[in-house]
Amino acid sequence: MDRRIQKTRKAIFDAFTIMLSRKSYDKITIRDLIEEANIGRSTFYAHFETKDDLLKAMCVDLFDHVFATDLAAEASHDFSVSQRSAKIMLTHILYHLLDDAARLRKIFACESSDLFWQYFRRPFTKLVTEQLLPMANQNALQLPQDLFVDHLTASFGEVVRWWFKTELSAPPEVVEEYFEITAFPLLKA
Amino acid sequence: MDRRIQKTRKAIFDAFTIMLSRKSYDKITIRDLIEEANIGRSTFYAHFETKDDLLKAMCVDLFDHVFATDLAAEASHDFSVSQRSAKIMLTHILYHLLDDAARLRKIFACESSDLFWQYFRRPFTKLVTEQLLPMANQNALQLPQDLFVDHLTASFGEVVRWWFKTELSAPPEVVEEYFEITAFPLLKA
DNA sequence: ATAGATATAGAACAAAGTGTCCGTTATTGT
DNA sequence: ACAATAACGGACACTTTGTTCTATATCTAT
Incomplete structure (x- = not known):
């Protein structure tokens, strides 16, 4: 090019x-x-073409590779296997974010960060639906499914948000643990 | 006037x-x-003065009365009492939202709804800190406190979001139940 | 190394939006 | 009824936008 x-x-x-x-x-x-x-x-x-076009292009540049993992193909009907691969996948995503920390810190700390979280959340929702949703336990099944998905993506989003807010003070493994504490009561069988 | x-x-x-x-x-x-x-x-x-000023003024008009409850004064050190009053408070808030459903549906369904959620979340964070935070159980205490607060406000926000997305299909009591399912594993003693 | 292709600079343009001012008109509270 | 004041609406200087144009600089392919 x-x-x-x-x-x-x-x-x-x-x-x-x-x-x-x-x-x-x-x-x-x-x-x-x-x-x-x-x-x-x-x-x-x-x-x-426009400022919005620039925003969209930069989001592709920022987030596309983060979710471009083929771990989704490893989905399993065995709970313990699928739970382990979910854990690996989430940690993997966190490491991807860490790789680009310099740019993402500025983006996520900015006044208009919500715009970027929107673009972050969309591809993540897909992964949640495919990977985490099949792991729902009894309690979670009392919830409407779309609310359950919304809740899981929001939980992960909040944890990552907090991570960047604290200047990436914790390693990805710990951050993933935090997500498990907030969300896994609804996931563990 | x-x-x-x-x-x-x-x-x-x-x-x-x-x-x-x-x-x-x-x-x-x-x-x-x-x-x-x-x-x-x-x-x-x-x-x-500006468009931003208008946005702020309308958010005051929309949300101030929703959180203008004196239930916060009823805080108790007895878990069961405090848990009951928290439940009443949350349901109370949902009824307030229902009262103004006509306007709020348009606002929360619009393309820029994130702006309004921001203004919705701020006063709610105060209530969470005062009412829900003291009810944290052992699991929650493994989390940094600010992350715990973020998680609770986001959970309630997501449930309300879903509520409006589904055209207020469920009564406030059920919506409050949904929030308990997502968040109370970290609250119940 | 050169030639053809193409990205960039820079200026000019009309159209639209911003925020302010001011004299006039209409409505209000007492 | 009357004094106060909110709304009107035209005008203003200013900024931003998106497009178009030509000249120049830089690149790729051979």
């Missing part, structure tokens, strides 16, 4: 990240971005 | 609600609002 494109794209992403730490998403103007990125106006529009 | 002020304020709130169901918060312009509300431009600015 053309190195000019790579360079400009990175400059825009970096500028976007910096501006997000300075003001909220809807206060950021295209002018802010091109000045911070030090590029021409028409160059920005050659890469992205 | 001057009836003109009341009338204009309501017109702006209504217009804001309608526009929120049509487009996202940051796409809504002041022009949209004054056209929908059928008021003059300077009139809008006589009431609110």
Whole structure:
């Protein structure tokens, strides 16, 4: 791929990240971005149609590889196996996040972080439905299924949120333990 | 209070609600609002400094009375009493929400509903800290306290979210039960 | 190394939105 | 009825947006 494109794209992403730490998403103007990125106006529009388009593209850049795991294929009908693979999968995701900590810390600490959590939550919901949902115990079955899924994704989201809020103070294994404490009363058989 | 002020304020709130169901918060312009509300431009600015100011004011109008309960004063050191009063308090909040269902359904169903959940969550966090936190059991104590609070507020938020998503299909008592199933494994002694 | 392709710079543009001001009109509370 | 004041609505300077254009710089493929 053309190195000019790579360079400009990175400059825009970096500028976007910096501006997000300075003001909220809807206060950021295209002018802010091109000045911070030090590029021409028409160059920005050659890469992205709108600010929303940029947001979406950066979320793909941030989160796609995090969930691009083939562990989902390891799903099992045996509870103990499936529970172990779920644990591995979640820890795996946390390590992926840790790999990109420098960028994600800024993103998750920013005023408009909710926008990014939305994009984080969507692919995670898929994994929950496929991996964690079959492990529901009796108590959980009293809940409507969609509420159960919402609850699990929110729980994991909150734990990760807390993790970044505390400057990644705990190792992924401990964070995964915390999630088990909050959510696994509804999962363990 | 001057009836003109009341009338204009309501017109702006209504217009804001309608526009929120049509487009996202940051796409809504002041022009949209004054056209929908059928008021003059300077009139809008006589009431609110900015769009963010309007958002904040409407959230006060929506949520202040919901949490304006003196049940918090009933806190007790006796677990069974405190558990019962917590249950009453939560159900009370759900009934408050039900009273204003017409407006809240539109708000919580809109594209920018996250903005409103933020304002909903803040006062609720206070109640959780004062009422629910003292009821933590052994398992919960393995969690950092701030994570525990985050988890409880998120759980209640998710249940309410689901409630509105399903068009308020269940009565408040059942919704409160659902919250107990998701959160009380960490609360019951 | 060169040539053809293409990304970027930079300026100009109309259209739309912002926030403020001010004189006029209409409505209100007492 | 009258004084107070809220709303109207036009005008203003200013910023942002998204597009278009040409000239220049940089890249890839050969």
